[in-house]
Amino acid sequence: DGGITQSPKYLFRKEGQNVTLSCEQNLNHDAMYWYRQDPGQGLRLIYYSQIVNDFQKGDIAEGYSVSREKKESFPLTVTSAQKNPTAFYLCASSARDSNEQFFGPGTRLTVL
Amino acid sequence: QKEVEQDPGPLSVPEGAIVSLNCTYSNSAFQYFMWYRQYSRKGPELLMYTYSSGNKEDGRFTAQVDKSSKYISLFIRDSQPSDSATYLCAMRGSTDSWGKFQFGAGTQVVVTP
Numbered sequence: 001d002g003g004i005t006q007s008p009k010y011l012f013r014k015e016g017q018n019v020t021l022s023c024e025q026n027l028n029h030d031a032m033y034w035y036r037q038d039p040g041q042g043l044r045l046i047y048y049s050q051i052v053n054d055f056q057k058g059d060i061a062e063g064y065s066v067s068r069e070k071k072e073s074f075p076l077t078v079t080s081a082q083k084n085p086t087a088f089y090l091c092a093s094s095a096r097d098s099n100e101q102f103f104g105p106g107t108r109l110t111v112l
Numbered sequence: 113q114k115e116v117e118q119d120p121g122p123l124s125v126p127e128g129a130i131v132s133l134n135c136t137y138s139n140s141a142f143q144y145f146m147w148y149r150q151y152s153r154k155g156p157e158l159l160m161y162t163y164s165s166g167n168k169e170d171g172r173f174t175a176q177v178d179k180s181s182k183y184i185s186l187f188i189r190d191s192q193p194s195d196s197a198t199y200l201c202a203m204r205g206s207t208d209s210w211g212k213f214q215f216g217a218g219t220q221v222v223v224t225p
Binding site: 004031033035040041042043044045048050058090092094098099100101102103104105106108 | 116118120144146153154155156157158161200202204211212213215216217218
């Protein structure tokens with residue numbers, strides 16, 4: 001089955017801890033994206049990567065970090081510097097120059 | 113002011129009715145327009161894609177773009193309870209980095225049997 005997997009589905013974290021969200025795709029897509037979804041705000045872009053070993057900040061990158069060491073993987077670290085980390089996090093991928101993004105099932109992060 | 117505005121709803125319609133959804137935007141450079149459907153606690157899936165102005169039809173779905181009014185619409189004919197979901201619009205300009213879209217907040221649709 002081709003697609004995007006995100007793990008875990010639910011994640012709980014204590015304040016002050018860093019946490020890493022996993023995103024893997026087997027669609028052979030060049031580009032990968034991380035979004036945050038909050039009620040009433042739609043999807044906001046955190047980081048995106050159009051090629052391995054390169055990534056760009058999105059609209060709300062503060063308090064987050066990413067790496068893109070492999071084409072199929074784009075992990076997101078939510079650091080303790082992120083002031084309001086509780087949200088639904090979505091990973092997506094797309095082929096080069098394509099307008100269609102394929103989304104993973106999401107990870108719901110709750111900070112206790 | 114957000115670049116893309118979308119009424120959050122909920123929009124409740126009886127089964128078989130036409131669902132009418134829309135987004136307004138402020139950036140006249142937007143050229144690529146998408147509609148995504150998102151079921152509860154799932155990732156969005158692409159429904160329709162339109163470039164520039166005009167209409168596009170796919171089965172029960174019709175997407176319209178009116179660039180002069182900076183307004184896009186999605187119509188769902190013969191709505192079914194399985195159409196109950198949140199519908200997100202997304203758009204970008206031709207000079208924006210490919211894949212870097214602006215999303216609306218989403219409209220929740222409830223189709224009642």
